[in-house]
Each structure stands twice: as structure tokens, then as C-alpha cells.
Amino acid sequence: MIQMLKELIEYRDLIMMLTLRDLRVRYKQAAMGFLWAIFMPIVAICAGILIKKVMAVVAQHSLDTRGIISISVKVLPWTFFISSIRFSVQALIGNSSLVTKIYFPRAVLVLSTVLACLFDFSVAIAVLVVLLIIVKVGVCIYLLWLPLLLLLLILYTLGLGLLLSAANLFYRDIKYVVEIILMFGIFFTPVYYSAEAFGRWKAIMLLNPLGSILEEIDKVVVLHQMPDALWLIYAVLASSAVFIIGMMVFHKTEPYFAENI
Amino acid sequence: MKYALEFDHVWKKFKKGEKVNSLRDAIPHLFKRNNKNVSLQDLEFWAVKDISFNIEKGEVVGIMGANGAGKSTVLKLLSRILIPNKGSMKINGRVSALIEVTAGFHPDLTGRENVYLNATILGMRKKEIDGKFDEIVEFSGVREFIDTPVKRYSSGMFSRLGFSVAAHMNPDILLVDEVLSVGDISFQAKCAQKIRDLLSSGATIVLVSHQLDMMQSLCKRIILLQNGEVIKDGPTDQVIPHYQNIIFKQKEADLRNKMKAIEDQRVSVDTRTMVEITGVEFNQSYKLGEPIIFTLYYEAKEKIDNPIFWFGILRADGVLCCSSRTDKLGIKIDSIQGQGKVTIDLGKNLLAQGIYMVRFSIMDKEMIHPYVIRNKDVMRVDIEGPKSTSDAVFLPEIKWKF
Secondary structure, eight states: HHHHHHHHHTTHHHHHHHHHHOOOOHHOOTTTTTTTHHHHHHHHHHHHHHOOOOOOHHTTTOHHHHHHHHHHHHHHHHHHHHHOOOOHHHHHHHHHHHHHHHOOOHHHHHHHHHHHHOOOOOOOHHHHHHHHHTTTTTGGGGGGGHHHHHHHHHHHHHHHHHHHHHHHSSSSHHHHHHHHHHHHHHHHHTTSSGGGGGGGGGGHHHHSHHHHHHHHHIIIIIIIOOOOHHHHHHHHHHHHHHHHHHHHHHHHHGHHHHHHH | EEEEEEEEEEEEEEEEEOOSHHHHHHHHHHTTOOOOOHHHHHHEEEEEEEEEEEEEEEEEEEEEETTSSSHHHHHHHHHHSOOOEEEEEEEEEEEEEEETTTTTTTTTTTTHHHHHHHHHHTOOHHHHHHHHHHHHHHTOOOOGGTBBBGGGSSSSHHHHHHHHHHHHOOSSEEEEEEEEOOSSSHHHHHHHHHHHHHHHHHHHEEOOOHHHHHHHHHHHHEEEEEEEEEEEEEEEEHOOOOHHHHHHHHHHHHHHHHHHHHHHHHHHHHHOSSEEEEEEOOEEEOOOOOOOEEEEEOOOOOEEEEEEEEEEEEEEEEEEEEEEEEETTTTOOEEEEEEEEEEEEEOOHHHHHHHHEEEEEOOOOTOOEEEEEEEEEEEEEEOGGGGGSSSSSOOOOOOOOO
């Protein structure tokens, strides 16, 4: 594991190059350019507002702005997560000519894919920050937790990405399963609603590490509250575990990639 | 002295046939585990069997063998793309492979971007590339189009750029697989020069190629593979004849099968013949300078007046190397009837090494109708030593005077 990380650091130039390649290709083809990075979040936020509105009508009270802000804050990490996973699943298969011809640590491919998505994520964050300032969300000391939460999000995404990319190489239909889960995953994760709404069943929503990370992000950014210690610890443990398992599985299966692709 | 590459009893197996590569197939597979073992082993084969060799630092070694001998598998093992099933290998130094030089190219990126991308994939640092960028572009000769997406490149420009990037690495160990046939003659000359530069830089080089000339001029040692095993490992001059032998045997077998097929067809069409060639006697293989004599046996069922005998030797690729006709030589044959024999004496053999077809025919006096054509004799010329590497048809005794 340590050795694997060392090798990855040695290949940092390659990671940067492949990330740049992904970004260049994406932005070259899309006429919208940088709008591409915020396109999906905007659509997702609109869908969220619509759902919120419907719920408000049913419950017969007015649409609250805080809810909309929460949705916007939670949608960004969510879109980062699903686009990373979606691209990671294809990262090895899509570069089969590289995998079968040239040696380098294969994790580079997944890493650069996630990094490219992280770039999109950062662009979207920049836009969001401007919006949050406009609606006067304000700052608080708990924002210092945000870097840790984002790190957990990245670790969890990377771990799953490594695991699924390797799995998809050996079993090609994994990508269809993943696609379906990603499509409906938003309803099983507290993005458009808060886990609190479930009362006693709240824990089930938060067992998904992504759920607890999103909730904590919402807490520190919008609600200005201290993160829930128990769920924070759980998120740290769960996402580190996913990351380590992902790395190990990837590392163990890596030698067989070239002949099974 | 530490070796650059060490192969210690390396085995590598592959599976034939369709692989289980989807969950849909994998799940039913779990339930029929009991006969799984047997069927899988049937489908497996060893692509590399118990190969051991050591390559010293700075050595230039060629790997040769017929198609399917396992050359590419060995290269892939060397470049760490595949790992052996059994045995161990050690690689000391930075390896770079000129295997698929354009593998890292992305069609939508410009030449410039692709140079950077591909060079990093091959293991160069960004700073290194900055320093060598101009050299690489100059070498490839596509400077004018360096900011054009490579999808608009011609295939020649594409592979030239790929080769240029790969050729400007400074590896400790370089693996080369049949990539020198890129571009036009002047570009190929540049490539050969580049390889020579690398040679003198002290890099260890492993070459895979079928081009005898190149192997002879570049390598001092050749490892000959057949069916995944090392059958010869030694100085180039000693190994190349063995390689040629393998190739010729294969060609010979192919040719015999082909000619047999033709012969079978002919017989079924043309059954009524007035004269038959019942047999031909000659040695199956000759060496340079050895006398060649063919003895032809025929049987004429009817009397044939003024027949013309024709004979020719064709190289395996169809080039007519020599032929002879009795009427041109002024030999008059009044008539033939019944059994008879003809001897054809070619004197000393001057043909270069290779596989040849020998064709005989007996025709009527106006050369309009061949009574019989015999087209199934194959002879082989083996020549040992370095004299024999060019593609020449004949190897006469040539003396140079200055």
C-alpha cells in the first residue's frame, strides 16, 4: 500500500498530464466550455427545487429559501461523486490501448479521472460561493471542518472508483449496474431532503458514508452547527475503509489487467 | 557484473477461447464448479515455456522466431505489462518500450499536447520534455502541423510523431518491436541512426524483428524462440541459419500443401493424357556449389512427334529464376513412345538459400498444347554463414578488385 502510493507519487507528472487530457478533451468538444462544469449541478438543483416545491404544496406551507440553499450545497458534492464514479468505471476499459501496451501504475488512470472531475467540482464551487455570498449565508468557525469533509468525500470516491474500475474490467456488465444505481441513487441519499426528516430511521440514511458526509457539509456550511461527532467519526472510518479496500483490491488485481481487458 | 535483465525459468500461460467477462456469465459458472477445472485446463496453453536468459548491461540482443513463437509475450513480460505464472524475472533500470508508439495518442488533442502526453506516459518528466520538445518535433518533421489535432494527421505523420517521442527517451533498457518500418526511406534512415546513437550511449537494447539485415547489423547476440521455448541463444552469425531453417521449413510445408491442392484439382479435370511424367529424381536440399541433377521419368502412351521439354525453377514468391527449353537449345527429339528418362544437369548450384518450386512440362512441337505439366516438386537450398542474408536470387562467386 505504502509502496503503491510511492509509485503513484513518482508518476505525478503522468497523473497531471492525463487529467489535463481529460479536461482538454471535455472542454474542447463542449461548445459551452466552462459552463460544462456547472451544467449538471444546475439541472440537479432545478430538479431539487421542483421536488421541494411539490413537497411544500403537499404540506401546505411555503417554499423556504434555506431548503433551496441546502440542496444547492449538497448537490455539488453529489454531482462530483456520480460523475467521478461514472468516468472511473470506464477508466481502464476506455484506455485499453494503454493498459495492454505500456507499463505504468494503472491507478493513475482512475486518479486522473477523479482529478478531472474535481476540477469541474472546483469550478462549480467557485460559482456557488458567489451565490452564497449574494444570499448572505455568512460564515462561521465550523467551516474549518469543511476541508476534512471534502477530503473524506474524495477518499470515498477514489476508493469506490478504484474498486469499480477493476471490477468492470473483469466483469463488463458492472457498468450497467453502476449506471442504474447512480441514476436512482439520489433518492436514497439525503440530497433533496435532510436525513432528519426520517426521524427514527435517520440512521439508515446516514449509513451510506456519502449521506453522512453530505449532511455534515450541510451542517457546517448552511446551518452553522458543529458536525455530529458520532457520524463524523463514522464517516472518517467508513470512507478510509472504502479507500483502503479499493486500493488493495486494485493492487491485487492489477497484474491481471492486461490479459483480461 | 549486474545483469540488466534476468529471466529465470519463466512460464506464461494464456487461455484460448471466450473468457467469462461478465457477471451474467460468472454467476451460472459458480454452480458448475465441478467440471470447471477440466475444461479450463483444456483451453490453456503455454505461450512461454521455461525461458531463462540473462542480458548484460549495454548488450544489444535480438529476439527472433516464427509467428507465434512467443516473441511479443517475452517483450510484454519484459515491459512488465504481463507477469509470469511461474519463475521470476528481474529488471534493473528504467525500461521503455518502442512497442506501440502511438498507443498514448488522443485524436482530439494537438500534436504538441500529444507529444507531452505520450512522453509522460512513456515515463518522461515534464522538465525533460520541455528540454527535448524541439528536437522531437524536428525529428518527426511535422513542425508545421504541431498545433493541429492529430486526428487530422495522415497515418504516416501520426506514426512518425509517435516514433519521435519514443525515440527521444533516455532509457537504461529499450525494447523495440518491429517499429522501424515507419515512414519513408529517409525517415527510416533517421530511425536507424537514432538506434545507433542509443547503442553507443550504452543502453541495453532488446530488438524483435523479422528483418535479417537489421538484426545482423545491430545485434551481437540473438535468442531464437520456437513454440515458447528458447531453442538457440548465441552470437548472431550462429543463430541466424537456425532461424532461416525454421522459416524455410514452414514455407516448404506451406508450399507443398498448396501445390498438392493444385495438383489434386488438375487431375480431376484432365484425365485423358497421352504422356505422363511418372517421377522426378533429385535431392531435396542443396548447398551452394553442390551439383544439381534432375532425372525425369516419363511414359508416353501414344507416339508423340517432336515433343518439347520445358523445365523451370521458381522461387517461393513466384519469381522465375531460370528455365530451359529443348527447342531453344537446338535439341531435336524425333519422337517419344513408351517409358523413358531425361536428365537435366544444372551444374553447380548458385541459387541463394530459400524454397524453390521446380516445374516440368512436355509440349507439342508448336508449343501450343502442353501434354503434361508437373508442378509439385519442391527443393530447398540451405546456405550456412553470413553470405546468405540478402534477398538475391543467385550467389555467384563474385570477386572484387580495387
